[in-house]
Amino acid sequence: MMAEGMQPYALAAPLMIAILCELIGWVVDVQVLVRKAPKWFAYINLIKSGVQSVCLVCAVMFLPLSNDAIIPMMATAAANVYVVVSTRPP
Numbered sequence: 001m002m003a004e005g006m007q008p009y010a011l012a013a014p015l016m017i018a019i020l021c022e023l024i025g026w027v028v029d030v031q032v033l034v035r036k037a038p039k040w041f042a043y044i045n046l047i048k049s050g051v052q053s054v055c056l057v058c059a060v061m062f063l064p065l066s067n068d069a070i071i072p073m074m075a076t077a078a079a080n081v082y083v084v085v086s087t088r089p090p
Contacts, residue, residue, distance in 0.1 A: 002082035012063050014055040046087060049080040056080075 011019075025048050031037035056077040060070055 005027045012059065014059040014063070018052045018055040018059070021048045021055070023050075024048050042087070046084055053077040053080040054085070 025045065026049070028037065028041050028045050031041060053076075056073045059065065060073055060077075065073075
């Protein structure tokens with residue numbers, strides 16, 4: 001799965017930022033599900049999706065990744081771009 005020369009416990013900065021964005025998204029989703037989310041959480045979700053898309057595209061362009069890792073990253077980035085473009089904040 002990992003490219004040659006990369007250690008399995010060492011992740012690059014774009015991947016760490018993308019993972020952090022995903023965790024923020026989970027927190028926002030939980031707050032929405034329990035109906036405790038303020039209205040400005042809609043902006044957090046848009047910002048999170050945009051930052052995560054940029055990080056995943058940078059990871060695909062600049063990191064030595066295997067072919068198995070590129071397709072899920074680009075699919076996630078494309079879905080995030082769709083969310084950012086199609087969502088209107090309140």
